[in-house]
Amino acid sequence: RPYTLFVTLFGLWIEKSSAFVAPPPKRTFLQTASINRNRFTATHDIALCSASTDESITPTPSSFVNGSNDTTPLTPKSHSSSSFFVPCVNEPIDASLLALPRHSHYAVNEILTKAEATLKALHKHAHVVESTRLVTMQDDNTGPCHERVFANSYVDLGKVDTVGFDYDYTLVTYTEELLELIYDMALKRLVQDRQYPMEMLTSGLCFNPRFPIRGLAVDKETAWICHLSYTHKVAVAWEGQEKVPTSALYREYRSKRALTPKERKERLKPLNDLFSMAECCLIADTVQFFKNTSIPYCPRNAVTDVLAAIRETHISGDFHRIVAQQPERYFRSMPHLKDVLDNFKHAGKRLIFVSNSPFWYVDAGMKYVIGENWRQSWDAVITSAGKPIFYTEQRRPFRQVNTETGRVKFNLVDRFEQGEVYSEGCLKELVRLMDWEPAGMDEFSISREGGASALASPNVLYIGDSLFADLVDAKREFGWTTAAVTPEVGYEMEMQSQTHYVHIQRTIEILLSALRLLQDELGASQYTDEDSAVLDTLERLVSKWRDRETALLGNPFGSVFRARYQPSLFSHSLRRYCDLYMSSVSSLRNYSPQHRFYPEDARLLSHEIRGVEKECWMLEDVLASERIDFDDETTGGDIMDDTDEAIPEANPTDGIDSIEASEI
Numbered sequence: 059r060p061y062t063l064f065v066t067l068f069g070l071w072i073e074k075s076s077a078f079v080a081p082p083p084k085r086t087f088l089q090t091a092s093i094n095r096n097r098f099t100a101t102h103d104i105a106l107c108s109a110s111t112d113e114s115i116t117p118t119p120s121s122f123v124n125g126s127n128d129t130t131p132l133t134p135k136s137h138s139s140s141s142f143f144v145p146c147v148n149e150p151i152d153a154s155l156l157a158l159p160r161h162s163h164y165a166v167n168e169i170l171t172k173a174e175a176t177l178k179a180l181h182k183h184a185h186v187v188e189s190t191r192l193v194t195m196q197d198d199n200t201g202p203c204h205e206r207v208f209a210n211s212y213v214d215l216g217k218v219d220t221v222g223f224d225y226d227y228t229l230v231t232y233t234e235e236l237l238e239l240i241y242d243m244a245l246k247r248l249v250q251d252r253q254y255p256m257e258m259l260t261s262g263l264c265f266n267p268r269f270p271i272r273g274l275a276v277d278k279e280t281a282w283i284c285h286l287s288y289t290h291k292v293a294v295a296w297e298g299q300e301k302v303p304t305s306a307l308y309r310e311y312r313s314k315r316a317l318t319p320k321e322r323k324e325r326l327k328p329l330n331d332l333f334s335m336a337e338c339c340l341i342a343d344t345v346q347f348f349k350n351t352s353i354p355y356c357p358r359n360a361v362t363d364v365l366a367a368i369r370e371t372h373i374s375g376d377f378h379r380i381v382a383q384q385p386e387r388y389f390r391s392m393p394h395l396k397d398v399l400d401n402f403k404h405a406g407k408r409l410i411f412v413s414n415s416p417f418w419y420v421d422a423g424m425k426y427v428i429g430e431n432w433r434q435s436w437d438a439v440i441t442s443a444g445k446p447i448f449y450t451e452q453r454r455p456f457r458q459v460n461t462e463t464g465r466v467k468f469n470l471v472d473r474f475e476q477g478e479v480y481s482e483g484c485l486k487e488l489v490r491l492m493d494w495e496p497a498g499m500d501e502f503s504i505s506r507e508g509g510a511s512a513l514a515s516p517n518v519l520y521i522g523d524s525l526f527a528d529l530v531d532a533k534r535e536f537g538w539t540t541a542a543v544t545p546e547v548g549y550e551m552e553m554q555s556q557t558h559y560v561h562i563q564r565t566i567e568i569l570l571s572a573l574r575l576l577q578d579e580l581g582a583s584q585y586t587d588e589d590s591a592v593l594d595t596l597e598r599l600v601s602k603w604r605d606r607e608t609a610l611l612g613n614p615f616g617s618v619f620r621a622r623y624q625p626s627l628f629s630h631s632l633r634r635y636c637d638l639y640m641s642s643v644s645s646l647r648n649y650s651p652q653h654r655f656y657p658e659d660a661r662l663l664s665h666e667i668r669g670v671e672k673e674c675w676m677l678e679d680v681l682a683s684e685r686i687d688f689d690d691e692t693t694g695g696d697i698m699d700d701t702d703e704a705i706p707e708a709n710p711t712d713g714i715d716s717i718e719a720s721e722i
Contacts, residue, residue, distance in 0.1 A: 151181060155602060158572070159595045161588060165579050170592070173572040177565055205648060207640045208547070209655035210633050213539055216652035217517055221402050224445075224522035225413035227332050228543050228643060230423040231390045232381075234267050239377050239388075240336040240368070241265035247367040248344070254363070255353070263343045269299070270338035271615050272546065273628025275326040280310065281345045281357035283338055284326070285615045285622075288630035291316045293621035296614060298346030327365065330628065331524040332545075337368040378415070382422035392427040394644035399428075399435050405651035408437045408492075412448070412520075414527070417441040417479050418464040433461075438474045438492065442481040449485050449531040456483035456491070485536075521643060525631050533635045541638035546618040548641035553611055562607045569600045 158174040161167045223229050245263060248254040275284050282295040282302055292315045295302040307315050317325060329338045341364045348355040371377060381388040402409060413420050420441055424432040433439055441459065444451075456471040459479040466481055474480065474491050521541040522528025532538040553559060573596050580589055604623065608616035616622065619629035632639055638655060640646070 155599065156181065158599070159592045161592050163579070166576055166592070169572055169575050169579065173568055176568055180561060180564060180568075205548070205641070205645045207541075207638055207645050207649060207655065209638055209657045211637045211657050213519075213637050213655040214652075215519070215649070215654070218407060218519045218539060220408045220410065220518045222410040222412055222518065222520040223643070224520075224524070224528050225411070225415055225420050225423070227523035227545075228521060228528075229395065229411075230392065230427055231545070231642070232332075232388055233390060234265075236377075236381060236388045237267070237333075237336045237339075238265040239380060240333070240371055241340055243377055244336065244340055244364070244367040244371045247370055248340075248363060251370075252363050252367070254344075255347075255351075257351070258344075258347055261347060263347065265336060265339050266343075267335075268613055269342060270329070270335040271613055271618050272330065272332060272335065273618055273626055274329045274334075274338055274615065275627075276329060276338070276341055276361055277325050278327055278358050278361045279325050281341060281361050282310075283329075283342055286326075286627040287621035287624040288627055289316065289624070290322060290627065291621070291624075293624065293626075294615060296342060298342050298349055300346070300349075301614065327361070328526070330526055333372075337364060340364050340368070375416070375419075378419045382419055385422055385426035389423055389426050392642075392644060394647045396428050396435075398643055398646045401647065401651055403435060407651065409435060410488075411436045411439040412443050412445065413441050414443055414445055415441060416464070417459045417461070417481065421461075433477045433479065437476065438488070439479045440481065440483060440488075441479060444482065445527050446531045448483070449535055451484035452486055454482055454484045454487070456480045456487055525628075525635060530631075530635050533637075539638075540636050541640065542632055542636040543641070543643060544618075544632065544639050545641050547639065550611065550617055550619070556610075559607065559610050562603055562610070566600055566603050566607070569596055569603070572596065573600075 156174065156177045158170045158177075160170060226232075241264065245258065249256060249259055270283075271285075273285070275286055276282070277284055277295070280297070282297050284292045284295045287293050292307055292311055295307060311317060329335070341361055344360055344364055345355070345357070347353075348360070399409060411420075428435075440456070444454075457466045457468060457480065458471055459466055459481050461479055471480060471491065516537055516539045518532075518536070519539045519541060520529065520532045521543065523543040525542060529540040529542060533540045554563075573593065576592070576596075585593075608614075608622070611617055617626070619626055619632075621627070625633075
């Protein structure tokens with residue numbers, strides 16, 4: 059056949075060549091979709107290579123950056139109750155993952171044969187790709203990709219006259235020891251204040267940074283930790299440290315695996331900020347402890363008690379005092395933060411510091427990351443603000459804080475003085491005291507009671523880490539320009555540029571392309587049993603590769619921004635409420651105070667994306683429809699979920715509603 063000679067020649071070339079990058083010829087399913095995620099300088103196409111006869115193919119080792127300059131192996135930290143599996147990249151790939159089924163139809167079988175040859179060649183030559191690492195995109199003025207500021211909408215910093223900052227995980231960031239401290243203190247409260255078993259203190263329970271991610275939710279009725287897609291569908295859930303089977307998800311959340319808006323409000327507790335990772339881990343460990351020791355428990359009570367213990371730990375101020383006394387242990391250095399603030403200040407922008415933390419606590423952190431005179435950079439320093447109520451409250455006055463004693467003065471505050479500190483207050487009072495009239499106010503103002511419209515302007519930029527405490531009301535109520543600090547961006551982009559991760563992505567894309575072309579060849583006629591069996595087998599393979607892709611990120615939930623294969627609810631909210639996002643405030647040092655940010659391609663619909671990146675089909679709902687007999691051992695798997703679990707038959711009355719095809 060014509061491609062046989064090409065196979066041989068290409069195989070010889072690639073073994074001697076120092077490059078694995080070629081200009082893209084006309085695209086076929088054998089050349090996987092270009093990965094256009096703003097981090098590669100070229101389109102890398104996988105050409106057809108000779109099939110490998112190896113029983114197993116070992117990928118090249120790699121590592122990931124954990125958000126700082128140190129490199130950590132792709133294995134979870136030791137944790138007594140953790141049972142989820144994170145494969146090492148040295149682990150040989152089972153040859154069955156690269157073996158595709160066969161079909162009696164010649165054209166269909168040819169598609170399968172070529173796809174299998176491409177997959178085996180891709181993984182056989184992994185060492186060549188590793189030697190010529192995919193090039194990370196670097197703009198001339200913006201540094202490495204994980205130090206970029208990403209735009210969801212057009213933002214002109216030149217028109218911004220006021221910049222506000224949150225404190226926790228924005229101006230300061232913490233070491234993992236802080237979450238360990240919060241976890242340990244809350245665990246002791248469970249045992250001492252709520253009479254939980256004393257054995258919990260001696261059974262080795264500890265915070266596991268490899269289990270939780272941001273943007274999860276706990277179901278208070280079941281104590282499941284859930285990862286939600288942007289459609290509020292439960293993509294994956296864990297009960298304790300054990301994954302909830304797909305069949306159980308369908309039983310609990312009906313065939314749609316989602317709750318109604320009313321049920322979501324009653325049952326789900328969001329775990330959106332970085333502090334919530336401690337409570338997420340403690341909930342899971344508490345449930346797992348009860349299961350391991352066969353102690354009967356009420357899931358709702360367990361969740362309520364853990365959340366209360368975490369809340370009391372925060373309110374008590376106990377961990378705040380420990381952190382303030384040992385800043386070098388709990389705070390990370392921020393060498394570029396002062397440069398960012400100075401750049402904004404020299405450009406004539408007003409700087410506002412607004413934090414929910416008390417003054418004595420933020421004072422310790424800011425002195426550590428900036429210096430003793432940190433307050434001189436700010437036009438207003440507000441602590442104990444009580445966001446998000448700060449935005450909507452109408453009558454709460456500001457109180458001046460004695461910076462020597464930390465006590466609040468109950469005297470009238472009629473203006474802000476530089477270097478002084480204030481607490482509580484509200485946005486209405488902030489407008490009055492600073493006498494703000496931002497440029498363009500008339501064009502963008504929103505008519506609000508009490509004159510708060512003076513800050514209803516996109517000329518105010520507010521930067522924070524918590525979407526719902528810091529940014530949602532600022533964007534929704536006042537139209538502020540908002541920027542989110544999402545350190546996960548840097549880590550995930552670093553991980554996703556690793557060769558092994560890229561190979562998994564390419565493998566999935568090749569399998570999905572084969573599925574599409576195969577069905578194009580089968581046409582519109584009714585599928586035979588053989589047709590369905592081949593499709594089912596390919597779908598199971600996609601599911602297994604997605605499991606490997608998820609596990610490489612070092613946690614059981616996968617990407618913060620993806621709930622299995624769909625955008626997560628967190629990423630949906632990030633896009634909806636944030637104009638900019640970045641891994642660190644320090645990333646702003648790479649940009650002029652007059653920089654104009656342009657959003658990337660905002661296309662969402664399948665017909666718009668086709669040809670740029672292949673869409674993912676919601677095949678799990680297709681499999682859930684009544685055309686599939688879930689009791690048949692030959693049934694194909696859910697390509698996005700646990701393939702070992704049977705999915706209950708969908709309600710026949712659901713009809714076409716049980717299929718949601720082409721959701722990105």
